[in-house]
Amino acid sequence: MKTRLLIASALAALLLPGAAQAHRQWMMPSSTVLSGTDSWVTVDAAVSNDLFYFEHNPMRTDGIKATAPDGTEVKIENPATGKYRSTFDVHLTQQGTYRIASVSSGIMGSYTLNGKQVRLPRGTTKETLVAAIPAGATDVRTSEAASRNEIFVTLGAPTTTIFKPTGVGIELVPVTHPNDLIAGEAASFQFLLDGKPAADLAVTVIPGGIRYRDALKQMDLKTDKAGKLTVTWPEPGMYWLNASVGGGREGGPGSPGGPGGQGAAAGASPAPRPAAPAGPPARRASYVTTLEVLAP
Amino acid sequence: MQIAHKLALTGTAALAAAAAPASAQTMTLSVTIPRLSVAEYHRPYVAIWLEKEGAVPRTLSVWYDYDMKNGEGTKWLRDVRQWWRVSGRTMKFPADGITGATRAPGEQKQVFTVGKGPLGAVGPGNYTLVIEAAREVGGRELLRLPFTWPAKPGAVVKAAGASELGAVSLSFGK
Numbered sequence: 001m002k003t004r005l006l007i008a009s010a011l012a013a014l015l016l017p018g019a020a021q022a023h024r025q026w027m028m029p030s031s032t033v034l035s036g037t038d039s040w041v042t043v044d045a046a047v048s049n050d051l052f053y054f055e056h057n058p059m060r061t062d063g064i065k066a067t068a069p070d071g072t073e074v075k076i077e078n079p080a081t082g083k084y085r086s087t088f089d090v091h092l093t094q095q096g097t098y099r100i101a102s103v104s105s106g107i108m109g110s111y112t113l114n115g116k117q118v119r120l121p122r123g124t125t126k127e128t129l130v131a132a133i134p135a136g137a138t139d140v141r142t143s144e145a146a147s148r149n150e151i152f153v154t155l156g157a158p159t160t161t162i163f164k165p166t167g168v169g170i171e172l173v174p175v176t177h178p179n180d181l182i183a184g185e186a187a188s189f190q191f192l193l194d195g196k197p198a199a200d201l202a203v204t205v206i207p208g209g210i211r212y213r214d215a216l217k218q219m220d221l222k223t224d225k226a227g228k229l230t231v232t233w234p235e236p237g238m239y240w241l242n243a244s245v246g247g248g249r250e251g252g253p254g255s256p257g258g259p260g261g262q263g264a265a266a267g268a269s270p271a272p273r274p275a276a277p278a279g280p281p282a283r284r285a286s287y288v289t290t291l292e293v294l295a296p
Numbered sequence: 297m298q299i300a301h302k303l304a305l306t307g308t309a310a311l312a313a314a315a316a317p318a319s320a321q322t323m324t325l326s327v328t329i330p331r332l333s334v335a336e337y338h339r340p341y342v343a344i345w346l347e348k349e350g351a352v353p354r355t356l357s358v359w360y361d362y363d364m365k366n367g368e369g370t371k372w373l374r375d376v377r378q379w380w381r382v383s384g385r386t387m388k389f390p391a392d393g394i395t396g397a398t399r400a401p402g403e404q405k406q407v408f409t410v411g412k413g414p415l416g417a418v419g420p421g422n423y424t425l426v427i428e429a430a431r432e433v434g435g436r437e438l439l440r441l442p443f444t445w446p447a448k449p450g451a452v453v454k455a456a457g458a459s460e461l462g463a464v465s466l467s468f469g470k
Binding site for chain 1: 366367368370371372373374377378380381384385386
């Protein structure tokens with residue numbers, strides 16, 4: 001039973017970073033503000049409780065992509081995965097802002113066939129959903145999930161070319177550039193959910209260095225009608241920012257069955273199934289970023 | 297490569313400038329770089345720039361390891377972090393008339409002439425000359441020298457640092 005739970009939570013962690021589990025997924029760049037014509041950043045990537053210490057699991061690097069200011073993909077170099085963290089390098093040769101991101105989207109769910117509940121295979125998408133459900137399946141429950149874990153690094157002056165929204169999941173649009181954050185100054189960001197302003201989105205911000213203090217110093221924020229929020233950084237350092245819908249996450253609306261667990265209400269089956277949790281919400285999305293706030 | 301500046305002269309300000317007596321035409325900056333007794337000493341990177349409310353900050357000098365191969369010295373320019381944010385990150389290096397080698401501990405003088413070089417034209421108004429020093433494996437310090445232009449020849453503005461900078465003064469001459 002315990003093993004099963006572990007596997008289940010590991011799967012959830014892979015599919016939906018930051019969803020329905022206590023651990024926090026993050027990427028930590030060696031620098032976010034760089035100068036010169038040719039620079040490198042090294043990134044640590046892990047899933048952990050404390051920020052930003054690697055003490056639980058590494059994050060996988062195969063889904064991580066770096067995008068240059070001109071929109072081209074940049075190779076992730078020297079990737080390595082250890083017991084507690086992954087690490088990789090990105091070579092910056094263009095002036096402007098780069099995005100380093102692990103993005104996934106897909107459909108999760110299950111169906112019942114011959115009295116047995118079967119999970120949809122991993123990697124199911126809208127296109128493959130029909131093929132994935134065999135004839136005769138009943139009690140089909142599906143949930144669209146999109147996750148995005150990204151960081152930004154800037155060589156020279158900040159640019160905004162890589163912030164063009166894709167329209168999938170939760171995305172950040174800069175009002176204040178995420179590589180231009182200074183302690184004591186207010187910064188604003190806009191969040192989109194599937195390309196539209198994410199109003200009333202709960203956003204959690206936690207400063208790093210948890211291990212050496214008692215209080216979490218978590219900031220619970222909420223976007224306005226336009227999906228915008230403003231943060232005033234109390235001190236310099238690295239901050240972890242997380243937003244989610246339908247995932248029962250830190251700062252996010254409730255887990256399945258909770259306020260945000262729409263699946264509970266929209267579930268296809270009225271039959272009570274005490275052994276299994278309530279059906280997944282129809283839409284899940286999560287967003288994670290690490291922001292560096294510099295001293296004035 | 298010099299960044300472009302626009303200093304708008306309002307009608308009254310222009311009149312005031314015209315009515316002012318022969319104004320100072322040079323600014324002499326003296327920066328003392330302290331001698332530090334530390335295990336590993338590197339000369340600091342120093343940026344000097346001019347600020348005026350409503351105008352683009354104007355970089356006057358950047359002392360850094362400009363002569364390393366492949367411009368490797370530029371990698372650490374961002375550590376002069378306030379200057380990097382207000383001006384440095386939009387510049388190209390080496391910058392004509394601005395780039396200079398790092399300076400040794402002691403008093404370092406630099407003369408800026410109004411209407412020439414990186415200082416350029418100076419319209420009347422309130423300015424701040426800012427000096428920021430950041431040292432490899434060391435600390436960072438920033439000093440601000442406020443003054444009003446036109447300034448009287450012979451006038452001096454002073455400040456003193458506590459760690460990475462020593463005494464700093466800006467004097468105005470004809």
